[in-house]
Amino acid sequence: MTEARALRRGGAGCLLALVALSAAACGGPEIPEVGSDGMEPAVREAIRGARDALAADRGNATAWGRFGMVLHAHRLAPPAGLAYAEAARLDADDHRWPHLHARLLETAEPARALGLADEALRRSPRFAPALALRARVLEGMGDDDAAEVAWEALHAAAPGSIEAPLALGRRRLLRGDLEGARTAFERVVERLPSSTAGWSFLAQVLLRTDDPEGAAQAAARARIAARSASLGATADPDPLLIAVEDLRADSHGREARARRAAASGDHDGAEAIYRRLVNERPGSADLHYNHGNALARLGRTEEAEAAYRTALSRDPDSSAAMANLANLLARSGRDGEADDLYRRSIASDPGHLPTLLGASSLHFQRGDLRQAERYLRNALERDPGHPGALQGLGQLLATAGRLGEAAETLSRALAAAREAGAAPGQLAGIHFLLADVERQRGRTAQARTHLTEAESLGMTIPPAFRALLEPER
Amino acid sequence: MTSASGVEFTHRTGREDAGRPAYFMPEIMGSGVALFDRDGDGDLDLYLVQGEGPDRFFENRGPGIRFAEIAGTPGGGAYGMGVAAGDADGDGDLDLFRTGYGPDALLFNAGPDGFRVSGAEDWDDGWGASATFCDYDADGRLDLFVTRYMDYDPDFSCFAATGEQDYCDPTDVPGLPDLLYRNTGDGQFVEVGNEAGIAALPARGLGVVCHDFTGDGRLDFYVANDTEANHLWVNQGDGTFTEEALLLGAALSGFGRPEAGMGIEIGDLSGDGVFDILLTHFADETNTVYLAEPGIGFVDGSIALGLGTLGLATTGFGVALGDFDLDGFLDAVIANGRVARRPGESPRPPFFAQYEEAALVLRGGRERFEDAGAASPELSGRRVVGRGLAAGDLDGDGDPDLVLTAADGPARIFENVSDHDGNWLLVAARLPGGAPDHGAAVRLHTSAGTRVARANPGVSYLSSGDPRAHFGIPAGAAIEGLTVRWSDGSEEAFPAPPPNGVALVVRGAGTIHD
Numbered sequence: 001m002t003e004a005r006a007l008r009r010g011g012a013g014c015l016l017a018l019v020a021l022s023a024a025a026c027g028g029p030e031i032p033e034v035g036s037d038g039m040e041p042a043v044r045e046a047i048r049g050a051r052d053a054l055a056a057d058r059g060n061a062t063a064w065g066r067f068g069m070v071l072h073a074h075r076l077a078p079p080a081g082l083a084y085a086e087a088a089r090l091d092a093d094d095h096r097w098p099h100l101h102a103r104l105l106e107t108a109e110p111a112r113a114l115g116l117a118d119e120a121l122r123r124s125p126r127f128a129p130a131l132a133l134r135a136r137v138l139e140g141m142g143d144d145d146a147a148e149v150a151w152e153a154l155h156a157a158a159p160g161s162i163e164a165p166l167a168l169g170r171r172r173l174l175r176g177d178l179e180g181a182r183t184a185f186e187r188v189v190e191r192l193p194s195s196t197a198g199w200s201f202l203a204q205v206l207l208r209t210d211d212p213e214g215a216a217q218a219a220a221r222a223r224i225a226a227r228s229a230s231l232g233a234t235a236d237p238d239p240l241l242i243a244v245e246d247l248r249a250d251s252h253g254r255e256a257r258a259r260r261a262a263a264s265g266d267h268d269g270a271e272a273i274y275r276r277l278v279n280e281r282p283g284s285a286d287l288h289y290n291h292g293n294a295l296a297r298l299g300r301t302e303e304a305e306a307a308y309r310t311a312l313s314r315d316p317d318s319s320a321a322m323a324n325l326a327n328l329l330a331r332s333g334r335d336g337e338a339d340d341l342y343r344r345s346i347a348s349d350p351g352h353l354p355t356l357l358g359a360s361s362l363h364f365q366r367g368d369l370r371q372a373e374r375y376l377r378n379a380l381e382r383d384p385g386h387p388g389a390l391q392g393l394g395q396l397l398a399t400a401g402r403l404g405e406a407a408e409t410l411s412r413a414l415a416a417a418r419e420a421g422a423a424p425g426q427l428a429g430i431h432f433l434l435a436d437v438e439r440q441r442g443r444t445a446q447a448r449t450h451l452t453e454a455e456s457l458g459m460t461i462p463p464a465f466r467a468l469l470e471p472e473r
Numbered sequence: 474m475t476s477a478s479g480v481e482f483t484h485r486t487g488r489e490d491a492g493r494p495a496y497f498m499p500e501i502m503g504s505g506v507a508l509f510d511r512d513g514d515g516d517l518d519l520y521l522v523q524g525e526g527p528d529r530f531f532e533n534r535g536p537g538i539r540f541a542e543i544a545g546t547p548g549g550g551a552y553g554m555g556v557a558a559g560d561a562d563g564d565g566d567l568d569l570f571r572t573g574y575g576p577d578a579l580l581f582n583a584g585p586d587g588f589r590v591s592g593a594e595d596w597d598d599g600w601g602a603s604a605t606f607c608d609y610d611a612d613g614r615l616d617l618f619v620t621r622y623m624d625y626d627p628d629f630s631c632f633a634a635t636g637e638q639d640y641c642d643p644t645d646v647p648g649l650p651d652l653l654y655r656n657t658g659d660g661q662f663v664e665v666g667n668e669a670g671i672a673a674l675p676a677r678g679l680g681v682v683c684h685d686f687t688g689d690g691r692l693d694f695y696v697a698n699d700t701e702a703n704h705l706w707v708n709q710g711d712g713t714f715t716e717e718a719l720l721l722g723a724a725l726s727g728f729g730r731p732e733a734g735m736g737i738e739i740g741d742l743s744g745d746g747v748f749d750i751l752l753t754h755f756a757d758e759t760n761t762v763y764l765a766e767p768g769i770g771f772v773d774g775s776i777a778l779g780l781g782t783l784g785l786a787t788t789g790f791g792v793a794l795g796d797f798d799l800d801g802f803l804d805a806v807i808a809n810g811r812v813a814r815r816p817g818e819s820p821r822p823p824f825f826a827q828y829e830e831a832a833l834v835l836r837g838g839r840e841r842f843e844d845a846g847a848a849s850p851e852l853s854g855r856r857v858v859g860r861g862l863a864a865g866d867l868d869g870d871g872d873p874d875l876v877l878t879a880a881d882g883p884a885r886i887f888e889n890v891s892d893h894d895g896n897w898l899l900v901a902a903r904l905p906g907g908a909p910d911h912g913a914a915v916r917l918h919t920s921a922g923t924r925v926a927r928a929n930p931g932v933s934y935l936s937s938g939d940p941r942a943h944f945g946i947p948a949g950a951a952i953e954g955l956t957v958r959w960s961d962g963s964e965e966a967f968p969a970p971p972p973n974g975v976a977l978v979v980r981g982a983g984t985i986h987d
Contacts, residue, residue, distance in 0.1 A: 038819040040636020075634040075816030107757040107785060136728075142776045168731055174772060196702065197729025202717040207720060219720035225704050227720070250636040284492040467900055 028058050029086055032079035034071065046249035047072055069101065073247040073381070076172035077104050088119070089434045095124035095195040100240055102133055126274050128158035135167060136235075144171070145457050163236045169201055173208075181205045188222070193421035196225040197234045221419065224385065251280055258290065267297040278307075285315035292321070296328055303326055318347045319352040327358045338362055351382045353389070360392055363426035369400050387417035391430055409440065410434045439468065479540040480519060480531050482884040484860075487552075488824065499574040499600070500524060501553045501640045501812055501828065503790065503860025503880035504624070505935025508669035508867070509558035509567045511582055515975075516863045520546075520569060522553040522886050525732060525933050528571070538868045538888050543914055547590045551598070551673075555861075555935035559606025559615045560908035567908070572601030572935075575662030577619065581660060581897040591660065599649055600625055603612030606929030607683030609692045609710040611961040613904070614656035617912060618694050620651035620678030637820075639813045643699045643733065647703060651696060651704075655712075662887055667705050670713050676701045682932050684748060686721075688767060690962025692912045695723065697734030697752050707781050720770070723750060723763045727773025732758045733788075736862070736934030740794040740803045741925045742837070748914065749774070749923060753789030753934070760784045760792075760807060760833075760944060762965055779841035781956030787830045788812060791862025791934040795873040796945030800897030801921060802837040804845070806852065808859030808877055808934070809833060829856035832877065849887070857882045864941030871973055873896035877937075880963065888931045896946040896972035899939075902928035902957055903979045910980060911959035915942035918969075921950035928957075 030055055035203045045092050049365035050070040068083030084101035091097070101385035102116035114137045120130040135150035148171055155164035169184030182205045188198035199222035206215035212265040246257060273292035281287055292307030294469060308325035322345035330338035342359035345352055360375035373396055379389040390413035395407035414430045455461050461469065486500035487493055511518045516533040519540055520536075524527065528547070531540035531703070552575030561568040561579055569580040576598040579591035600622045606615040620928040623646040631641035650672040654662035666672035666760035671694075680697035691708035694721075698704060702725055705718035718724035726732050735756035742749040743764050750763040750771065763936060764774035775781060783808060791808035791866060798804065810832035814820065817968070834853045836845035846853030861878035868874060872889040904911040913928040940979055944950065952969040959965065959980050967983070970976035977985040 032816070035819065038635070038637045040632070073634070077816060110782065139728075140776065140781050142781050155924070170729070171726060196719070197725055197730075200725060201729065203720045204722045204770055206579075215720060219717070222719040222724075223716070226724075250632065250634055253634060281592075308491045335619060361530055 013034045018463050029082065031055060031058070031067070032071075034076055034079055039074075040250045042249040042251070042254075044075055046247065047074070047076075051130070059090065061087045061094060061097070064090060065094070065100070068097070069244045072244050073103060073253065074098060074250065077108075080104055088424075093123055095120040095130065098123070099130045099133070100244065101126065102130070103238070103241055106133060106137060107140075110141055114141075121328055126157040126159065128236065129240060131157055132161070132163050132236055132238075135164075147171070158236065160191070161236050162188055162198075163234065165191075166197060166234060168193075169205075173201065178205055178209050182209070191268050193221075193419060194225045195234070196222050199225055201445055210359050224420075240378060251277055255287070255290075258294075262290070262294060263354070267294050270294040278310075283314060285318055285321065288314060289321045289324070291326070293324060296324065301328060303334060304465060307428060317348045318407065319353050321351040322348070323352065323355040323358050326355070326362075330358070330362045330378065331348055335362060335366060350378075353379050353382060353386065354383075357388055360396075364374050364399075365395055369396055372396055373400075385412075385416045385419070387420055387422055387426070387430075390416055391426075391433070394430075395433055395438075398433065398440070403437055403441050406437045407434065409436060424457040425457060425459075426461035428454040431457065432459060432461075435465065435468070439465075444468065478538045478886045479534070479542070480521075480886060482521045482523075482529050484868070484878060484882060484884070485523060485525045485826075486881045488881070489533065490525065495644065496638055496640050497627055498623075498640055498646075498712070499624050501858070501880055502554065502602075503810070503858065503878055504553045505555040505603075505791075505861035505937070506863045506876045506878050506884065507556040507558045507569060507930075507937040508863050508865040508876065508939055509569075509930065509937060511567060511854070512584075513566060516869060517867055517868075520556055520558075521859075522556050522571060522573075522935070524553055524880075528553060533867065535868055537606065538629060538886060544586065545587050547578070547580055547588050549693050553579065555603045556937055557604040557606055557616075557617070558930055558937045558940070559883055559911060560906075561606065561615060561617070561656065561662075562615060563658070563906060565907040569662070570604050570606070570619075572604050572619060573626070574583055574600045575603075577601045579660070579662070593824075595662075597652055601652075602679045603681045603913070603933075603935050605681050605683050605694075605929075605937075606930065607692055607694070607929075607958050608656075609653075609683070609694070610655065610712060611691070612656075613814075614658060616656045617654040618654040618683060619654070620681045620696055621651055622679060623677050623812055624649050633681065633813065633816065635817060637814075640983065643677050646677075646718070648675045648698070648701065650675045650755070650935065651678045651681070653694075667762045668712065670715065670748065670793065671706060674704060676704065678704075679735050680710070680752070680932075680934050682737045682739055682750075684927070685912070685914070685958070685960075685962070686723075686740055686748075686765070692960055695736050695750060697736065698731075700731060700733050700755075702731050703734050703752070704862035708968065722772055724768040726759065726761055730758075730760060735788075735790045735810055736792040736793040736932075737759075737806075738792045738805070738926055738932045742794075742803060743837075743924075746916070746925055747924055748927065751792060751805065753792045756786055756788045756811070758785070758804075760789050761779065763952060769792065777841075777844065783835065783844055784809075784843060787833060789833070790860045791877070791936060792874070793862050793864035793875060793933060793938065794941060795864050796837075796891055796895075796897075797873055798891040799872060799893040799897055799945035799947075801895065801924065801945055801947040801950070803831070804837045805833075805835040805842060806862065806864075806875060807833040807835070808879075809860040809881065810860060813969060814935065826856075826860050828858045828880070831856050848891075852877075852887055854954060857885075861936040862936065863936040863938040866899060866941075866943070871899070872945075872946045873939065893945075894948040896948070896950075898946060898952065898970065898972055899975045900926070900942040900944070900955065900957075900970075901940070901975055901977045902926060902942065902959070903977060905980055905982065909940040910960050911940065914958045915941075915944075915978075916954040916956040916958070917944045917946075918955065919946055919950040920953060921947050941975065 050067045054067045065087035068080045071080035092199040096117045099120035105113040131154040139147035149310035151167045165184040165187045169181045172181035185202040196217035203215045203218035222291040227437040258270045260271035271294035288311035326338040326341035345355040348389035356379040360372040363372035376393045394410035431450040435447045438447035507520040508517040530546040541623035553571040557570045564691040566582040577596040582586040583589040602620045604619040622758040653666045677699040694706040696704040707717045736753040738751045739748045747765045759775040763771035787809040789807040811828040835842040857879035866940045875887040900915045928942040930937040930940040
């Protein structure tokens with residue numbers, strides 16, 4: 001098997017070498033032709049555009065590189081590799097082309113990828129993605145000592161890396177250096193609380209250090225992260241690879257780009273992509289739903305409502321679409337319609353957390369605290385550590401005058417939010433609620449501490465509460 | 474040697490059938506095979522699951538590898554996927570459970586009358602994949618675990634990065650909870666996944682194996698999930714299970730990544746007397762070995778065992794671990810076949826050729842696996858869309874043979890013709906009623922050391938293999954005795970059987986030499 005594969009690879013290498021030789025003879029290689037039968041028109045167009053740009057300037061390294069990136073984005077590896085190689089030949093200083101070429105070959109041809117990563121690092125010695133790639137390849141090839149040195153090099157060059165402490169921790173765990181492994185994994189989960197791998201490895205270390213309780217807690221965090229976060233977050237982001245993915249022109253690639261745009265707060269960008277996608281794939285409930293979300297974020301309420309209703313016409317049982325449409329209606333004061341939708345959504349999926357939270361919020365606003373509390377407790381039965389549900393329950397209990405319970409619940413919300421890596425704004429909000437509860441309980445010192453925390457997290461403290469801060473100043 | 478063996482079976486995808494949606498996902502996932510002694514005559518018979526159409530059953534008519542088809546086999550109805558063998562009704566003979574895209578079915582062994590089908594309405598009608606019989610509650614009756622793959626809608630279309638239609642990437646489709654059926658006696662089963670805790674974690678399950686992974690005397694379930702963390706359901710002894718793969722280091726690869734788990738085998742790959750786990754995976758992922766560290770969990774030993782690069786280019790499904798050359802070390806065979814075309818490839822006839830890959834044949838040694846494909850060119854040199862794989866001694870010569878199934882291809886039988894000077898022993902571990910004790914582990918003590926082997930057919934992908942524990946014994950080594958850890962957690966020692974035969978050990982009743 002190995003022998004046969006080597007022959008195939010050898011054959012491909014000869015072909016590429018022949019092309020390169022003829023290139024030297026005629027001033028540059030032919031621009032690879034890419035068969036486009038069956039491709040989506042947008043993909044064909046993207047490839048043609050990059051090819052035409054290259055044809056107009058064949059001596060331009062960036063044009064070759066860009067052509068390679070477009071091919072790479074559509075998983076057309078052999079011609080992409082050829083393009084990267086020519087880009088690297090034309091510009092002997094630019095690290096991007098050997099690095100992207102290495103990424104293309106990382107698993108299929110690790111030895112070649114290693115040489116290309118070395119070349120990228122010769123050009124840009126502290127380029128973290130190439131250091132990481134080099135370390136991964138060395139470890140995969142079983143060269144443990146070299147891999148360890150490479151991971152240390154990444155750690156030194158990119159102190160914020162997740163991948164380096166994760167790898168160094170793994171290597172220490174294998175060597176039996178449990179204290180070193182624990183330190184490394186704790187660093188991983190501190191930087192990325194949603195790291196399933198970080199929590200899982202930490203659990204394994206704690207189990208080996210006779211801390212079964214800590215191990216069980218870490219494993220529970222790993223399970224939560226596996227449910228709610230990207231399991232693939234074991235590698236540091238590679239900006240060059242992200243740039244490649246951004247060139248994907250097929251509809252699913254554009255959909256992924258829209259998701260990234262929405263996640264980064266670029267709702268205009270997301271809306272524009274989804275608008276085009278729903279025209280191309282009008283039957284997709286998910287696309288209409290996501291389009292609705294982008295429109296809602298932009299405050300385009302009527303269009304958002306229409307998008308959610310279209311999503312529901314495609315998938316009448318979509319709890320997500322029902323919940324978000326209900327939230328939208330509730331914000332517009334159409335409480336009855338919103339309530340109906342929440343009920344339909346709960347009937348369809350009794351454990352749908354966004355629905356339970358939205359329904360609770362609606363009843364809270366209407367003053368029906370008992371029903372609001374019932375929804376929140378249902379949500380917490382499903383996910384006892386849900387920061388939003390705990391925060392909502394704490395606020396509700398405070399409103400109901402059950403201050404002791406409110407303080408206890410909000411403290412749990414704060415711990416859960418911290419563990420989940422919540423944004424500063426959410427943490428500040430919980431601190432502020434706690435400050436208010438403690439103030440009402442007459443515990444001024446505690447109230448002041450929480451207000452100070454809220455302010456340090458960027459919250460503007462309302463004038464009515466500022467007096468509480470004064471004695472400190 | 475399939476034609477000479479009397480077995481002629483080709484997996485029928487139904488791709489060209491009228492009304493069939495293009496790129497119907499079950500068709501690329503293939504179907505399985507069961508090796509089991511249906512008629513109790515001491516040799517392994519053969520059941521092949523069909524995708525679109527009726528299954529086929531072949532009775533072993535040795536000497537040698539010779540089979541004759543028995544007509545009138547049930548099956549069909551659901552698009553066929555996997556099969557598990559076990560004594561479901563406690564009458565001492567082996568029944569079958571058949572999974573499919575559509576209603577699963579229990580096929581009772583009706584002796585000379587063939588099989589009797591338990592009502593399809595009793596069973597799940599989602600997408601069932603691998604299944605295994607196993608007495609998890611130690612009540613003397615075989616229960617049943619069924620993995621379910623995904624909540625797939627045939628009208629849902631998927632596309633490659635070039636925008637061309639292809640089979641769906643698993644991440645495009647949500648997974649389903651697996652199913653646990655408790656045997657309530659007389660072949661009646663009740664689904665208890667909710668009460669047991671299994672239903673709490675839906676995932677894209679494909680392979681499953683039942684084994685006491687924690688050494689507490691209770692049988693656990695390990696499930697290979699496609700593109701998600703694997704599950705290790707640890708038996709709590711009260712009818713419930715907790716998922717502990719993330720805690721015990723068997724959920725993610727050594728790099729911390731979830732992989733595309735397909736098939737599973739267990740065996741002692743590090744020579745420490747403890748069962749390790751071998752999982753097959755997608756291309757660009759290792760075939761991963763989780764080495765067991767008793768009382769602690771598992772570590773990924775793939776790279777150390779030489780699997781860092783071997784098999785990295787292929788997509789593995791069925792898997793068999795066995796001492797094929799009787800040298801005392803476990804070898805491995807992995808059925809390969811793609812689930813999507815290579816990037817940039819457009820469909821061209823013959824359609825499934827673009828999904829074909831050759832099997833991987835690995836020779837085990839003291840430290841590492843080595844590629845041994847050159848010695849088995851018929852297996853490693855011919856490309857198919859490899860899926861199910863089952864190992865068993867079909868011809869009674871003491872070395873394991875293989876049956877390989879392929880999507881849109883013929884099932885093929887590979888007779889083991891390895892050169893060897895070692896000896897062998899097969900151990901049939903039986904319950905007092907006569908049925909195989911699935912989940913029993915056999916420890917063989919020889920002058921060359923102690924080895925363990927499973928007496929459990931429920932491994933690989935969609936398939937069921939030889940339920941007897943097989944040992945290769947290096948030339949010159951003498952058998953000193955054997956110990957069986959039964960599925961109820963009890964242990965029993967037996968005197969040394971002679972080599973080169975079948976030792977029948979019955980719980981609490983001593984040894985009978987065949």
